[in-house]
Amino acid sequence: xxxxxxxxxxxxxxxxxxxxxxxxxxxxxxxxxxxxxxxxxxxxxxxxxxxxxxxxxxxxxxxxxxxxxxxxxxxxxxxxxxxxxxxxxxxxxxxxxxxxxxxxxxxxxxxxxxxxxxxxxxxxxxxxxxxxxxxxxxxxxxxxxxxxxxxxxxxxxxxxxxxxxxxxxxxxxxxxxxxxxxxxxxxxxxxxxxxxxxxxxxxxxxxxxxxxxxxxxxxxxxxxxxxxxxxxxxxxxxxxxxxxxxxxxxxxxxxxxxxxxxxxxxxxxxxxxxxxxxxxxxxxxxxxxxxxxxxxxxxxxxxxxxxxxxxxxxxxxxxxxxxxxxxxxxxxxxxxxxxxxxxxxxxxxxxxxxxxxxxxxxxxxxxxxxxxxxxxxxxxxxxxxxxxxxxxxxxxxxxxxxxxxxxxxxxxxxxxxxxxxxxxxxxxxxxxxxxxxxxxxxxx
Amino acid sequence: xxxxxxxxxxxxxxxxxxxxxxxxxxxxxxxxxxxxxxxxxxxxxxxxxxxxxxxxxxxxxxxxxxxxxxxxxxxxxxxxxxxxxxxxxxxxxxxxxxxxxxxxxxxxxxxxxxxxxxxxxxxxxxxxxxxxxxxxxxxxxxxxxxxxxxxxxxxxxxxxxxxxxxxxxxxxxxxxxxxxxxxxxxxxxxxxxxxxxxxxxxxxxxxxxxxxxxxxxxxxxxxxxxxxxxxxxxxxxxxxxxxxxxxxxxxxxxxxxxxxxxxxxxxxxxxxxxxxxxxxxxxxxxxxxxxxxxxxxxxxxxxxxxxxxxxxxxxxxxxxxxxxxxxxxxxxxxxxxxxxxxx
Numbered sequence: 001x002x003x004x005x006x007x008x009x010x011x012x013x014x015x016x017x018x019x020x021x022x023x024x025x026x027x028x029x030x031x032x033x034x035x036x037x038x039x040x041x042x043x044x045x046x047x048x049x050x051x052x053x054x055x056x057x058x059x060x061x062x063x064x065x066x067x068x069x070x071x072x073x074x075x076x077x078x079x080x081x082x083x084x085x086x087x088x089x090x091x092x093x094x095x096x097x098x099x100x101x102x103x104x105x106x107x108x109x110x111x112x113x114x115x116x117x118x119x120x121x122x123x124x125x126x127x128x129x130x131x132x133x134x135x136x137x138x139x140x141x142x143x144x145x146x147x148x149x150x151x152x153x154x155x156x157x158x159x160x161x162x163x164x165x166x167x168x169x170x171x172x173x174x175x176x177x178x179x180x181x182x183x184x185x186x187x188x189x190x191x192x193x194x195x196x197x198x199x200x201x202x203x204x205x206x207x208x209x210x211x212x213x214x215x216x217x218x219x220x221x222x223x224x225x226x227x228x229x230x231x232x233x234x235x236x237x238x239x240x241x242x243x244x245x246x247x248x249x250x251x252x253x254x255x256x257x258x259x260x261x262x263x264x265x266x267x268x269x270x271x272x273x274x275x276x277x278x279x280x281x282x283x284x285x286x287x288x289x290x291x292x293x294x295x296x297x298x299x300x301x302x303x304x305x306x307x308x309x310x311x312x313x314x315x316x317x318x319x320x321x322x323x324x325x326x327x328x329x330x331x332x333x334x335x336x337x338x339x340x341x342x343x344x345x346x347x348x349x350x351x352x353x354x355x356x357x358x359x360x361x362x363x364x365x366x367x368x369x370x371x372x373x374x375x376x377x378x379x380x381x382x383x384x385x386x387x388x389x390x391x392x393x394x395x396x397x398x399x400x401x402x403x404x405x406x407x408x409x410x411x412x413x414x415x416x417x418x419x420x421x422x423x424x425x426x427x428x429x430x431x432x433x434x435x436x437x438x439x440x441x442x443x444x
Numbered sequence: 445x446x447x448x449x450x451x452x453x454x455x456x457x458x459x460x461x462x463x464x465x466x467x468x469x470x471x472x473x474x475x476x477x478x479x480x481x482x483x484x485x486x487x488x489x490x491x492x493x494x495x496x497x498x499x500x501x502x503x504x505x506x507x508x509x510x511x512x513x514x515x516x517x518x519x520x521x522x523x524x525x526x527x528x529x530x531x532x533x534x535x536x537x538x539x540x541x542x543x544x545x546x547x548x549x550x551x552x553x554x555x556x557x558x559x560x561x562x563x564x565x566x567x568x569x570x571x572x573x574x575x576x577x578x579x580x581x582x583x584x585x586x587x588x589x590x591x592x593x594x595x596x597x598x599x600x601x602x603x604x605x606x607x608x609x610x611x612x613x614x615x616x617x618x619x620x621x622x623x624x625x626x627x628x629x630x631x632x633x634x635x636x637x638x639x640x641x642x643x644x645x646x647x648x649x650x651x652x653x654x655x656x657x658x659x660x661x662x663x664x665x666x667x668x669x670x671x672x673x674x675x676x677x678x679x680x681x682x683x684x685x686x687x688x689x690x691x692x693x694x695x696x697x698x699x700x701x702x703x704x705x706x707x708x709x710x711x712x713x714x715x716x717x718x719x720x721x722x723x724x725x726x727x728x729x730x731x732x733x734x735x736x737x738x739x740x741x742x743x744x745x746x747x748x749x750x751x752x753x754x755x756x757x758x759x760x761x762x763x764x765x766x767x768x769x770x771x772x773x774x775x776x777x778x779x780x781x782x783x784x785x786x787x
Contacts, residue, residue, distance in 0.1 A: 088748050095532055113751060117532040263643025263732060267616045402750040406552050406734070413732035417644055432551060439546065 044333040045075040049103035051086035056356070063350050067340055074333045079103050094119040097327065104328040105337055108153060109320040115147035116398035121324040123151045126335045136344070136361045140317035140390045143230070147396075153321030154342040157357035159286045160315055160386045161217055162302045164293070164376075169194065169205075169281040178303035180381060184249065187306035191258040194281040203257040209271045209280035210250075212262030212416040213409070217284070219246035220314040220392045221307050226408070230391045234443040236430035238408075239423075247422035249308075251415045262416040275300075287358040287382060294355075294375055302376040304384050315385045316393025319360060358382060399440050407432045526757035543758035553759065555734055556742040559649060563738065564717040566653045567660075571713055572706065574657065575664025580694075582665070583672045593669070597662040604659055608726035611655050615641035645735035648728045652736050656723045660716070664709055671705035672698070700783040707782045711774055718767050739763055 050060055057080045064076040081089050090108075093101050094117075114120050127134065134142060134151070138158050145153035163178060170177055173193045178186070191207035198204050216226065224243030227233040237243055253259035260268070260280060268274050271283040276296055283289070284305060293300055307313055322341055324334045341347035344363045351357045352369040359365050365386065371379060394400055411429035414420040420428075437443075526543055529536040547553045582593050599607065614621050622638035629636050641651040679697050688696070699706075721740040724730055730737035730745075739759065747756035 091532055091748070091751070095534065097533065114532070117751065119532060261643060263640065264617050267612060267642060399750075402752070405745065405749055410731065410733040414645060417640070417732050419645060439549070 042073055043075050044073065044330050045077055046104040046328070046330050046333050046337060047077045047079050047102075048105050048337070049079040049081075049086075049090060050107035051081055051083045053082070059351065059354050059356050062354075063341070063347050066350060067337060067347070070340070071336065074336060076337070094325070094327065099327050099329040102325045102327040104325060104330055104334040105341075106323055106325065107156070107320055108323045110394075110401060111145040111153040111321050111323060112147045112396050113398045113401060114323070115152040119326055120147075120152045121326045121328065121331065121334075123153070123324065123335075123338075126339075127151060130335070130339060132339055136363050138317060138360065138362060138386050138389045141319065141360055143391050143396055144318040144394075145321040145323075147398075153323035154338060155319035155321045155360045156342070156348075156351070157319045158315075158317060158360050158386060158389060159319055160358050160382050160389075161214060161284055161286050161305065162381055162385055163282050163284055163305055164275060164289065164300055164302050165282045166275065166278065167299045167301060169278065173281070177301065178306070180304055180378075180384065182303070182306045184306050184308045184311075188258075191253065195258050197257060201257070203260075205278070206258065206260045206274070206280040208253060208259040208282045208284065209265050209274045210259060210284035211265065211271060212413065214284050215247060215250050215412060216316055216393045217305060217314060218250045219243050220316070220390070221305070221311045222246035222249070223311060225392060227395060229443070230394070231396045232443050233395060233397070233437055235437065236433035238426040238433075239430045244422045244426050247412065247415060247426065251418075251422055254416060255418055261418065262413065290374075290376065291355045300376065301378050302381045303378060304381045313385065313388035314392065315389045317389035317391060318393055358386065362386075397442070399436075403433060403436055407436060522757040522760060525754055526761050528754055530754040530757070532751050532753075539754065543754045544762070546755065547758055547762065552734060552737070552742065553739075556737045556739045559735070559737055560718060560720065560739045562649055563653065563656070563720050564714060566649075567656050567717045567720075568710065568713050570653070570657055571661050571664050572709060574661045575709070576668050576706075578661065578665040579668035579672055580698075583669060593666075596665055599659050600662040600666075602659070604655075604722050605726050607659060608655060608723070611651070611658070611727065612642065615651050615654070617641075617643065642728055643732060645733050648732060648736040652720075652724045652727050655727050656717075656720065659723070660713070664713070667705060667709055668702065671702040675701045701785070703782045704784060707774075707778050711771055714770060714774075715767055718763065718770075 048060075048064065050057075052060065057078070060080070061078065064078060068074065068076055090103065090106060093103065096102070108114060108120075111120070115122075126132070137155070141155050141158050142151060145151060145155055165178060167177065170190075175190045175193050178190070194205070194207040195203055196205035219226070219238075219242075222242045222245055224240055224246045225237040226243075228235050228237055238247070250259070254261050260274065265271060265274065268279065271280070271285055272289050272292055274280045275283045275289075276293070276298065304313065322338055324331065324338060328334050339346075342361070343349075344361055344367065348357075348359045348361050348364045349367070349369045352359045352364050352367075355374075359370065364370065365383060376382075394404065408429055411425050411432070415422055415425045527539060527541070529539045529542075578596055582589055582596070586592075613619055616622070617640055621641070625638040629638070639647045639650075641647050675698060679701075680693055683693050683697055719740050720738045721744065724736045724738050725741055725744075728736040730741050740763070743756045743759045743763070746752045746759065
């Protein structure tokens with residue numbers, strides 16, 4: 001009896017010891033790089049965080065290898081998560097405050113939100129000390145990575161939305177290919193011919209498939225705006241007649257059966273799927289689709305988006321950025337890596353050559369890394385749109401995601417669903433948005 | 445934060461799946477839920493006796509420590525967070541009731557609340573009724589009854605995401621459901637078009653309801669089956685002798701005798717409907733125009749999209765208070781309609 005009891009306690013103690021050692025098991029692993037550093041004498045290890053599929057991760061891995069070949073004194077350790085888990089997990093790492101596990105360099109969006117939380121390093125001193133050239137970025141692009149006037153991140157790429165068109169479908173409908181300066185009226189005329197409807201008036205082949213989220217292009221082209229100021233807003237501008245007309249233009253494309261409704265598009269698997277299956281003759285999308293269309297051997301090209309008479313060319317300047325954690329324990333090595341990533345001949349060139357991105361740096365876009373003989377032929381169209389990049393697509397203040405995700409986008413979804421017109425939806429959105437801004441103390 | 449993080453997974457349905465189904469038959473429903481009734485034996489105050497086997501406490505220590513840290517501490521912290529200005533890196537300042545006041549003025553919170561009420565008043569009664577009908581149907585001596593029970597129960601153990609993908613295809617604007625509807629409506633000459641299940645603000649909630657019913661009704665059925673098999677056969681025989689017809693037997697014998705189960709399922713599913721998350725999250729993402737956003741989904745968005753842990757914690761506590769009040773009320777109301785054989 002006594003022996004049994006002793007054995008029972010012994011087993012219990014053993015189990016507890018195992019559990020405890022399992023709990024602390026994480027720390028030694030994370031601390032290992034520090035040990036290696038001491039052993040090797042001079043190498044520094046930094047952790048590099050990004051989201052992405054295994055294919056994207058392979059590109060990043062290749063970039064890390066290229067960097068380490070040039071900088072043997074710095075070791076890159078990769079921390080990779082799928083998009084769905086990335087943000088909750090990296091938030092948990094930052095919230096832990098443990099410099100051993102906090103990634104030194106991370107891929108992030110939206111930068112101002114995190115900068116406001118104090119988890120990002122202000123890059124201004126590094127930029128000044130290194131003489132790093134910010135003028136090579138597309139206009140307006142760095143705004144998306146600024147907080148209170150300071151740079152907190154370097155956008156890796158820029159989202160350039162262009163019209164992709166299926167040449168075969170244009171030929172079949174007898175429509176001329178889009179020119180580089182076509183207008184909304186030209187676009188409507190082409191859409192009328194490209195759209196095919198059945199006996200009941202239901203569209204079977206659409207002229208355009210564009211995500212609802214692309215609406216800001218039409219609004220800004222038409223001289224409209226979302227907010228009066230994108231850093232320190234005081235009011236919503238969607239009720240402005242130019243904004244309303246921009247929204248209504250997009251809505252009418254859907255209401256007339258020229259463009260797929262947003263919900264139908266996502267049900268059908270997204271714009272790449274409907275473009276490749278011939279359900280839509282055109283899509284409005286960024287350059288991320290190129291590799292898929294090339295792999296599928298499609299007969300397509302790109303064109304700048306059509307602009308309204310008296311309007312202007314506009315592309316929303318934004319892209320996910322590389323940032324440095326304020327909790328990084330190897331800031332100098334992290335900066336060396338950041339600067340190399342965002343340089344012509346460094347990471348930017350490698351990503352561009354692999355067709356992963358349209359580069360954030362103008363010099364890389366105009367280099368052979370982008371100007372290849374692969375389709376699309378009309379690469380000038382992409383450069384043209386990129387050069388027209390500007391603020392206006394989103395706010396650069398911490399509460400923007402909440403304002404956009406809870407009020408603006410849901411409000412516009414009623415328009416894309418055909419349940420409200422642009423004017424009434426804009427009025428409802430602006431009433432709520434103005435209240436939201438006031439509640440959060442804007443303008444500051 | 446722990447409290448908020450766990451919310452999506454704490455639906456009673458998913459928890460119950462951890463238990464083998466065979467246990468359901470031996471579930472002592474009364475003691476499970478009604479420890480507050482006067483029938484519960486009065487407990488002697490805890491007193492340390494030297495002859496007690498103290499190792500017992502050692503054995504429960506690992507799970508008790510886990511309970512303390514991951515449940516008690518997390519819940520207490522979330523209460524503290526709800527009264528603070530709390531961001532990604534933690535405490536900034538004490539906020540008093542500000543988070544709660546903001547919520548009461550937040551139109552989206554009210555919209556999410558009204559959506560959740562819609563889910564409760566549709567899902568709970570429909571699930572109970574459908575589950576009972578299926579259970580009564582499968583409580584007969586019909587050929588291959590086990591196969592039918594298996595089929596109806598299968599959705600409960602199916603991955604909800606896979607189910608949602610299939611339902612998204614079924615309910616697509618030009619999907620099979622709408623084609624069938626259009627053909628039927630056209631055949632009957634009714635001038636109505638088939639609904640846009642996922643893309644319109646009027647129908648998005650219904651598509652969530654349909655998915656939830658498909659997923660969870662099998663569970664209700666199994667619990668009801670167990671209850672039906674506990675109804676003494678003699679009562680039916682006696683009633684039959686007295687000339688009661690099938691409906692009268694069902695109405696006056698079956699329903700009262702399974703009312704404790706109905707009560708259990710009612711509370712269980714109401715809490716589940718209050719905490720609905722996965723179904724709208726995978727089916728509609730809360731859209732369009734937030735028309736299918738549930739409260740728990742909004743808690744998730746506040747915490748991880750807007751990085752407003754304080755607001756999320758305040759919402760979680762308001763939800764808890766409402767669920768608690770409803771459950772207490774139901775517990776009080778049960779005297780009116782729940783029949784216990786022992787009384």
